[in-house]
Amino acid sequence: MESANRARKIIHIDMDAFYASVEQRDHPEYRGRPIVVGGSPEGRGGVVATASYEARKFGIRSAMASKRAQQLCPEVLFVRPRFDVYKDVSQKIRSIFRRYTDLIEPLSLDEAFLDVSEDKLGIGSAIEIAKQIKQAIRDELQLTASAGVSINKFVAKIASDMNKPDGLTFIGPSGIEDFMEKLPVDKFFGVGRVTAAKMNGMGLHTGADLKKLSESEMTQRFGKVGRFYYNIVRGIDNRSVQPHRETKSLGAEDTFQVDLTDIDSMFTELSKIAETVEERLRRHGLKGRTITLKVKYHDFRIINRSHSFTEPVDDYETIITTVQQLLLGTAPEDHKIRLLGISLSNFGESRPGRKINPEQLSLF
Structure with a gap:
């Protein structure tokens, strides 16, 4: 299993502030300004779906109440989402992906895993493919994406978030364990706010702390998911890219x-x-x-x-x-x-x- 895992070439593509970037692309008057795509702060109040990077400088983030976003940045512009437009752009992004591989696992409209272990064009380098995909998205759609490249989904997902926006991060086999040991537990993909607080309360703050626990100790403390934590902190993630994954x-x-x-x-x-x-x-x-x-x-x-x-x-x-x-x-x-x-x-x-x-x- 381990040798097969190390042979894989996985890319995680994550669009940068996707909804907000589409709005800024289509409306020049929004460019360079803090905008929020989501519900209005008026009435019962909405929720932030996406904030532009100009808005994020004020501490505005996704899932925040729109009223709170307005408090943080009184001059922020609220834009109603246009999901039909975002879905159309998402399909164009996936058509770019399909030039290189059919093994595509969309997670949402703005992110996906790609398995390019055997790419259609015979390029052979996952880093080069990620560069070409990013450039095609920029040239054809006037948007930017960040990419993470590694040998498994978990690490590629984390890597894509490391140098946003317009980032490209490669974490190779020899650097995975060291990388995971230094990673704060709240940065682990799949570890939510409540679980992270629980881990911190146990004195577990980094991957290195988690690594000190045996597999049985992990399952005793966190249930079945403890086995997953035990593996990924060691850089082991054998999950395949599932092009037909069905959301239940x-x-x-x-x-x-x-x-x-x-x-x-x-x-x-x-x-x-x-x-x-x-x-x-x-x-x-x-x-x-x-x-x-x-x-x-x-x-x-x-x-x-x-x-x-x-x-x-x-x-x-x-x-x-x-x-x-x-x-x-x-x-x-x-x-x-x-x-x-x-x-x-x-x-x-x-x-x-x-x-x-x-x-x-x-x-x-």
Whole structure:
């Protein structure tokens, strides 16, 4: 397995501030100015989908509340997303990828893994292919991309984020373990904010700290994913690039510092999560027929409630109305809630039949 792994040539391409860059490309008046693509800060307030690099200098980042972004930079411009345009540009980017390989695993509209171990043009060098792809994106689409090149997906993914924007980072076999040992745990792809805080609380701050734990210790502390951490900190990731990878579900959740006890607070948090889910669905070009609400109580008991539609949905109003009614069906005022989550699944095309109005949902 190890020799096969070392023979692979994996590229991770990540577009730079994709939505914002497309808007700045198409609207000269936006160039050089801090812009946010996402919901307006007015009314119930939206969420930042993407911020231009000019806006990021003020601390604005994806998934931040638009109201907070406006506080950080009062002169920031808010632009409504044009997902049809982004999807069209994404298809053109993938057509550039296909010049070199058919082994392409899209993660979203603006990033993908490529396996160029045997490229179509016989170039042989993954670094050279990454350079050519970046140049083609610049010449043909007037956009920039960052690339990470390595022998596996995990390291290539991290490498692509190291020298943004317009970066190209190669991490070869001999440098992987040293690189992983120095990497902070919150930079590990797949380690979220909550897990990173848990690791820090255990005195685990870098890959070198994780490497001190045996495989059994890792699984005892982190469950099944502990085995994955055990391997990747040693530079071992045998996952293949999957050109036909099917997304089963997509969502978001949040753990609260203080347990929620009133319905208004619960609805406010659900609203924020629903905004994030809507943005992610649009970003991936997905619609789902089944909406699921996840609730974790103060005693760590978890329940899930779902509702399915005859036609797939992706809009905020349907999502938030559905999860609000699902939550009301759990008698939330009788509990202390530490986590709420929303996910959509059962993706696909419309089926014959009428879309069910969320107002017609029965309560549990």
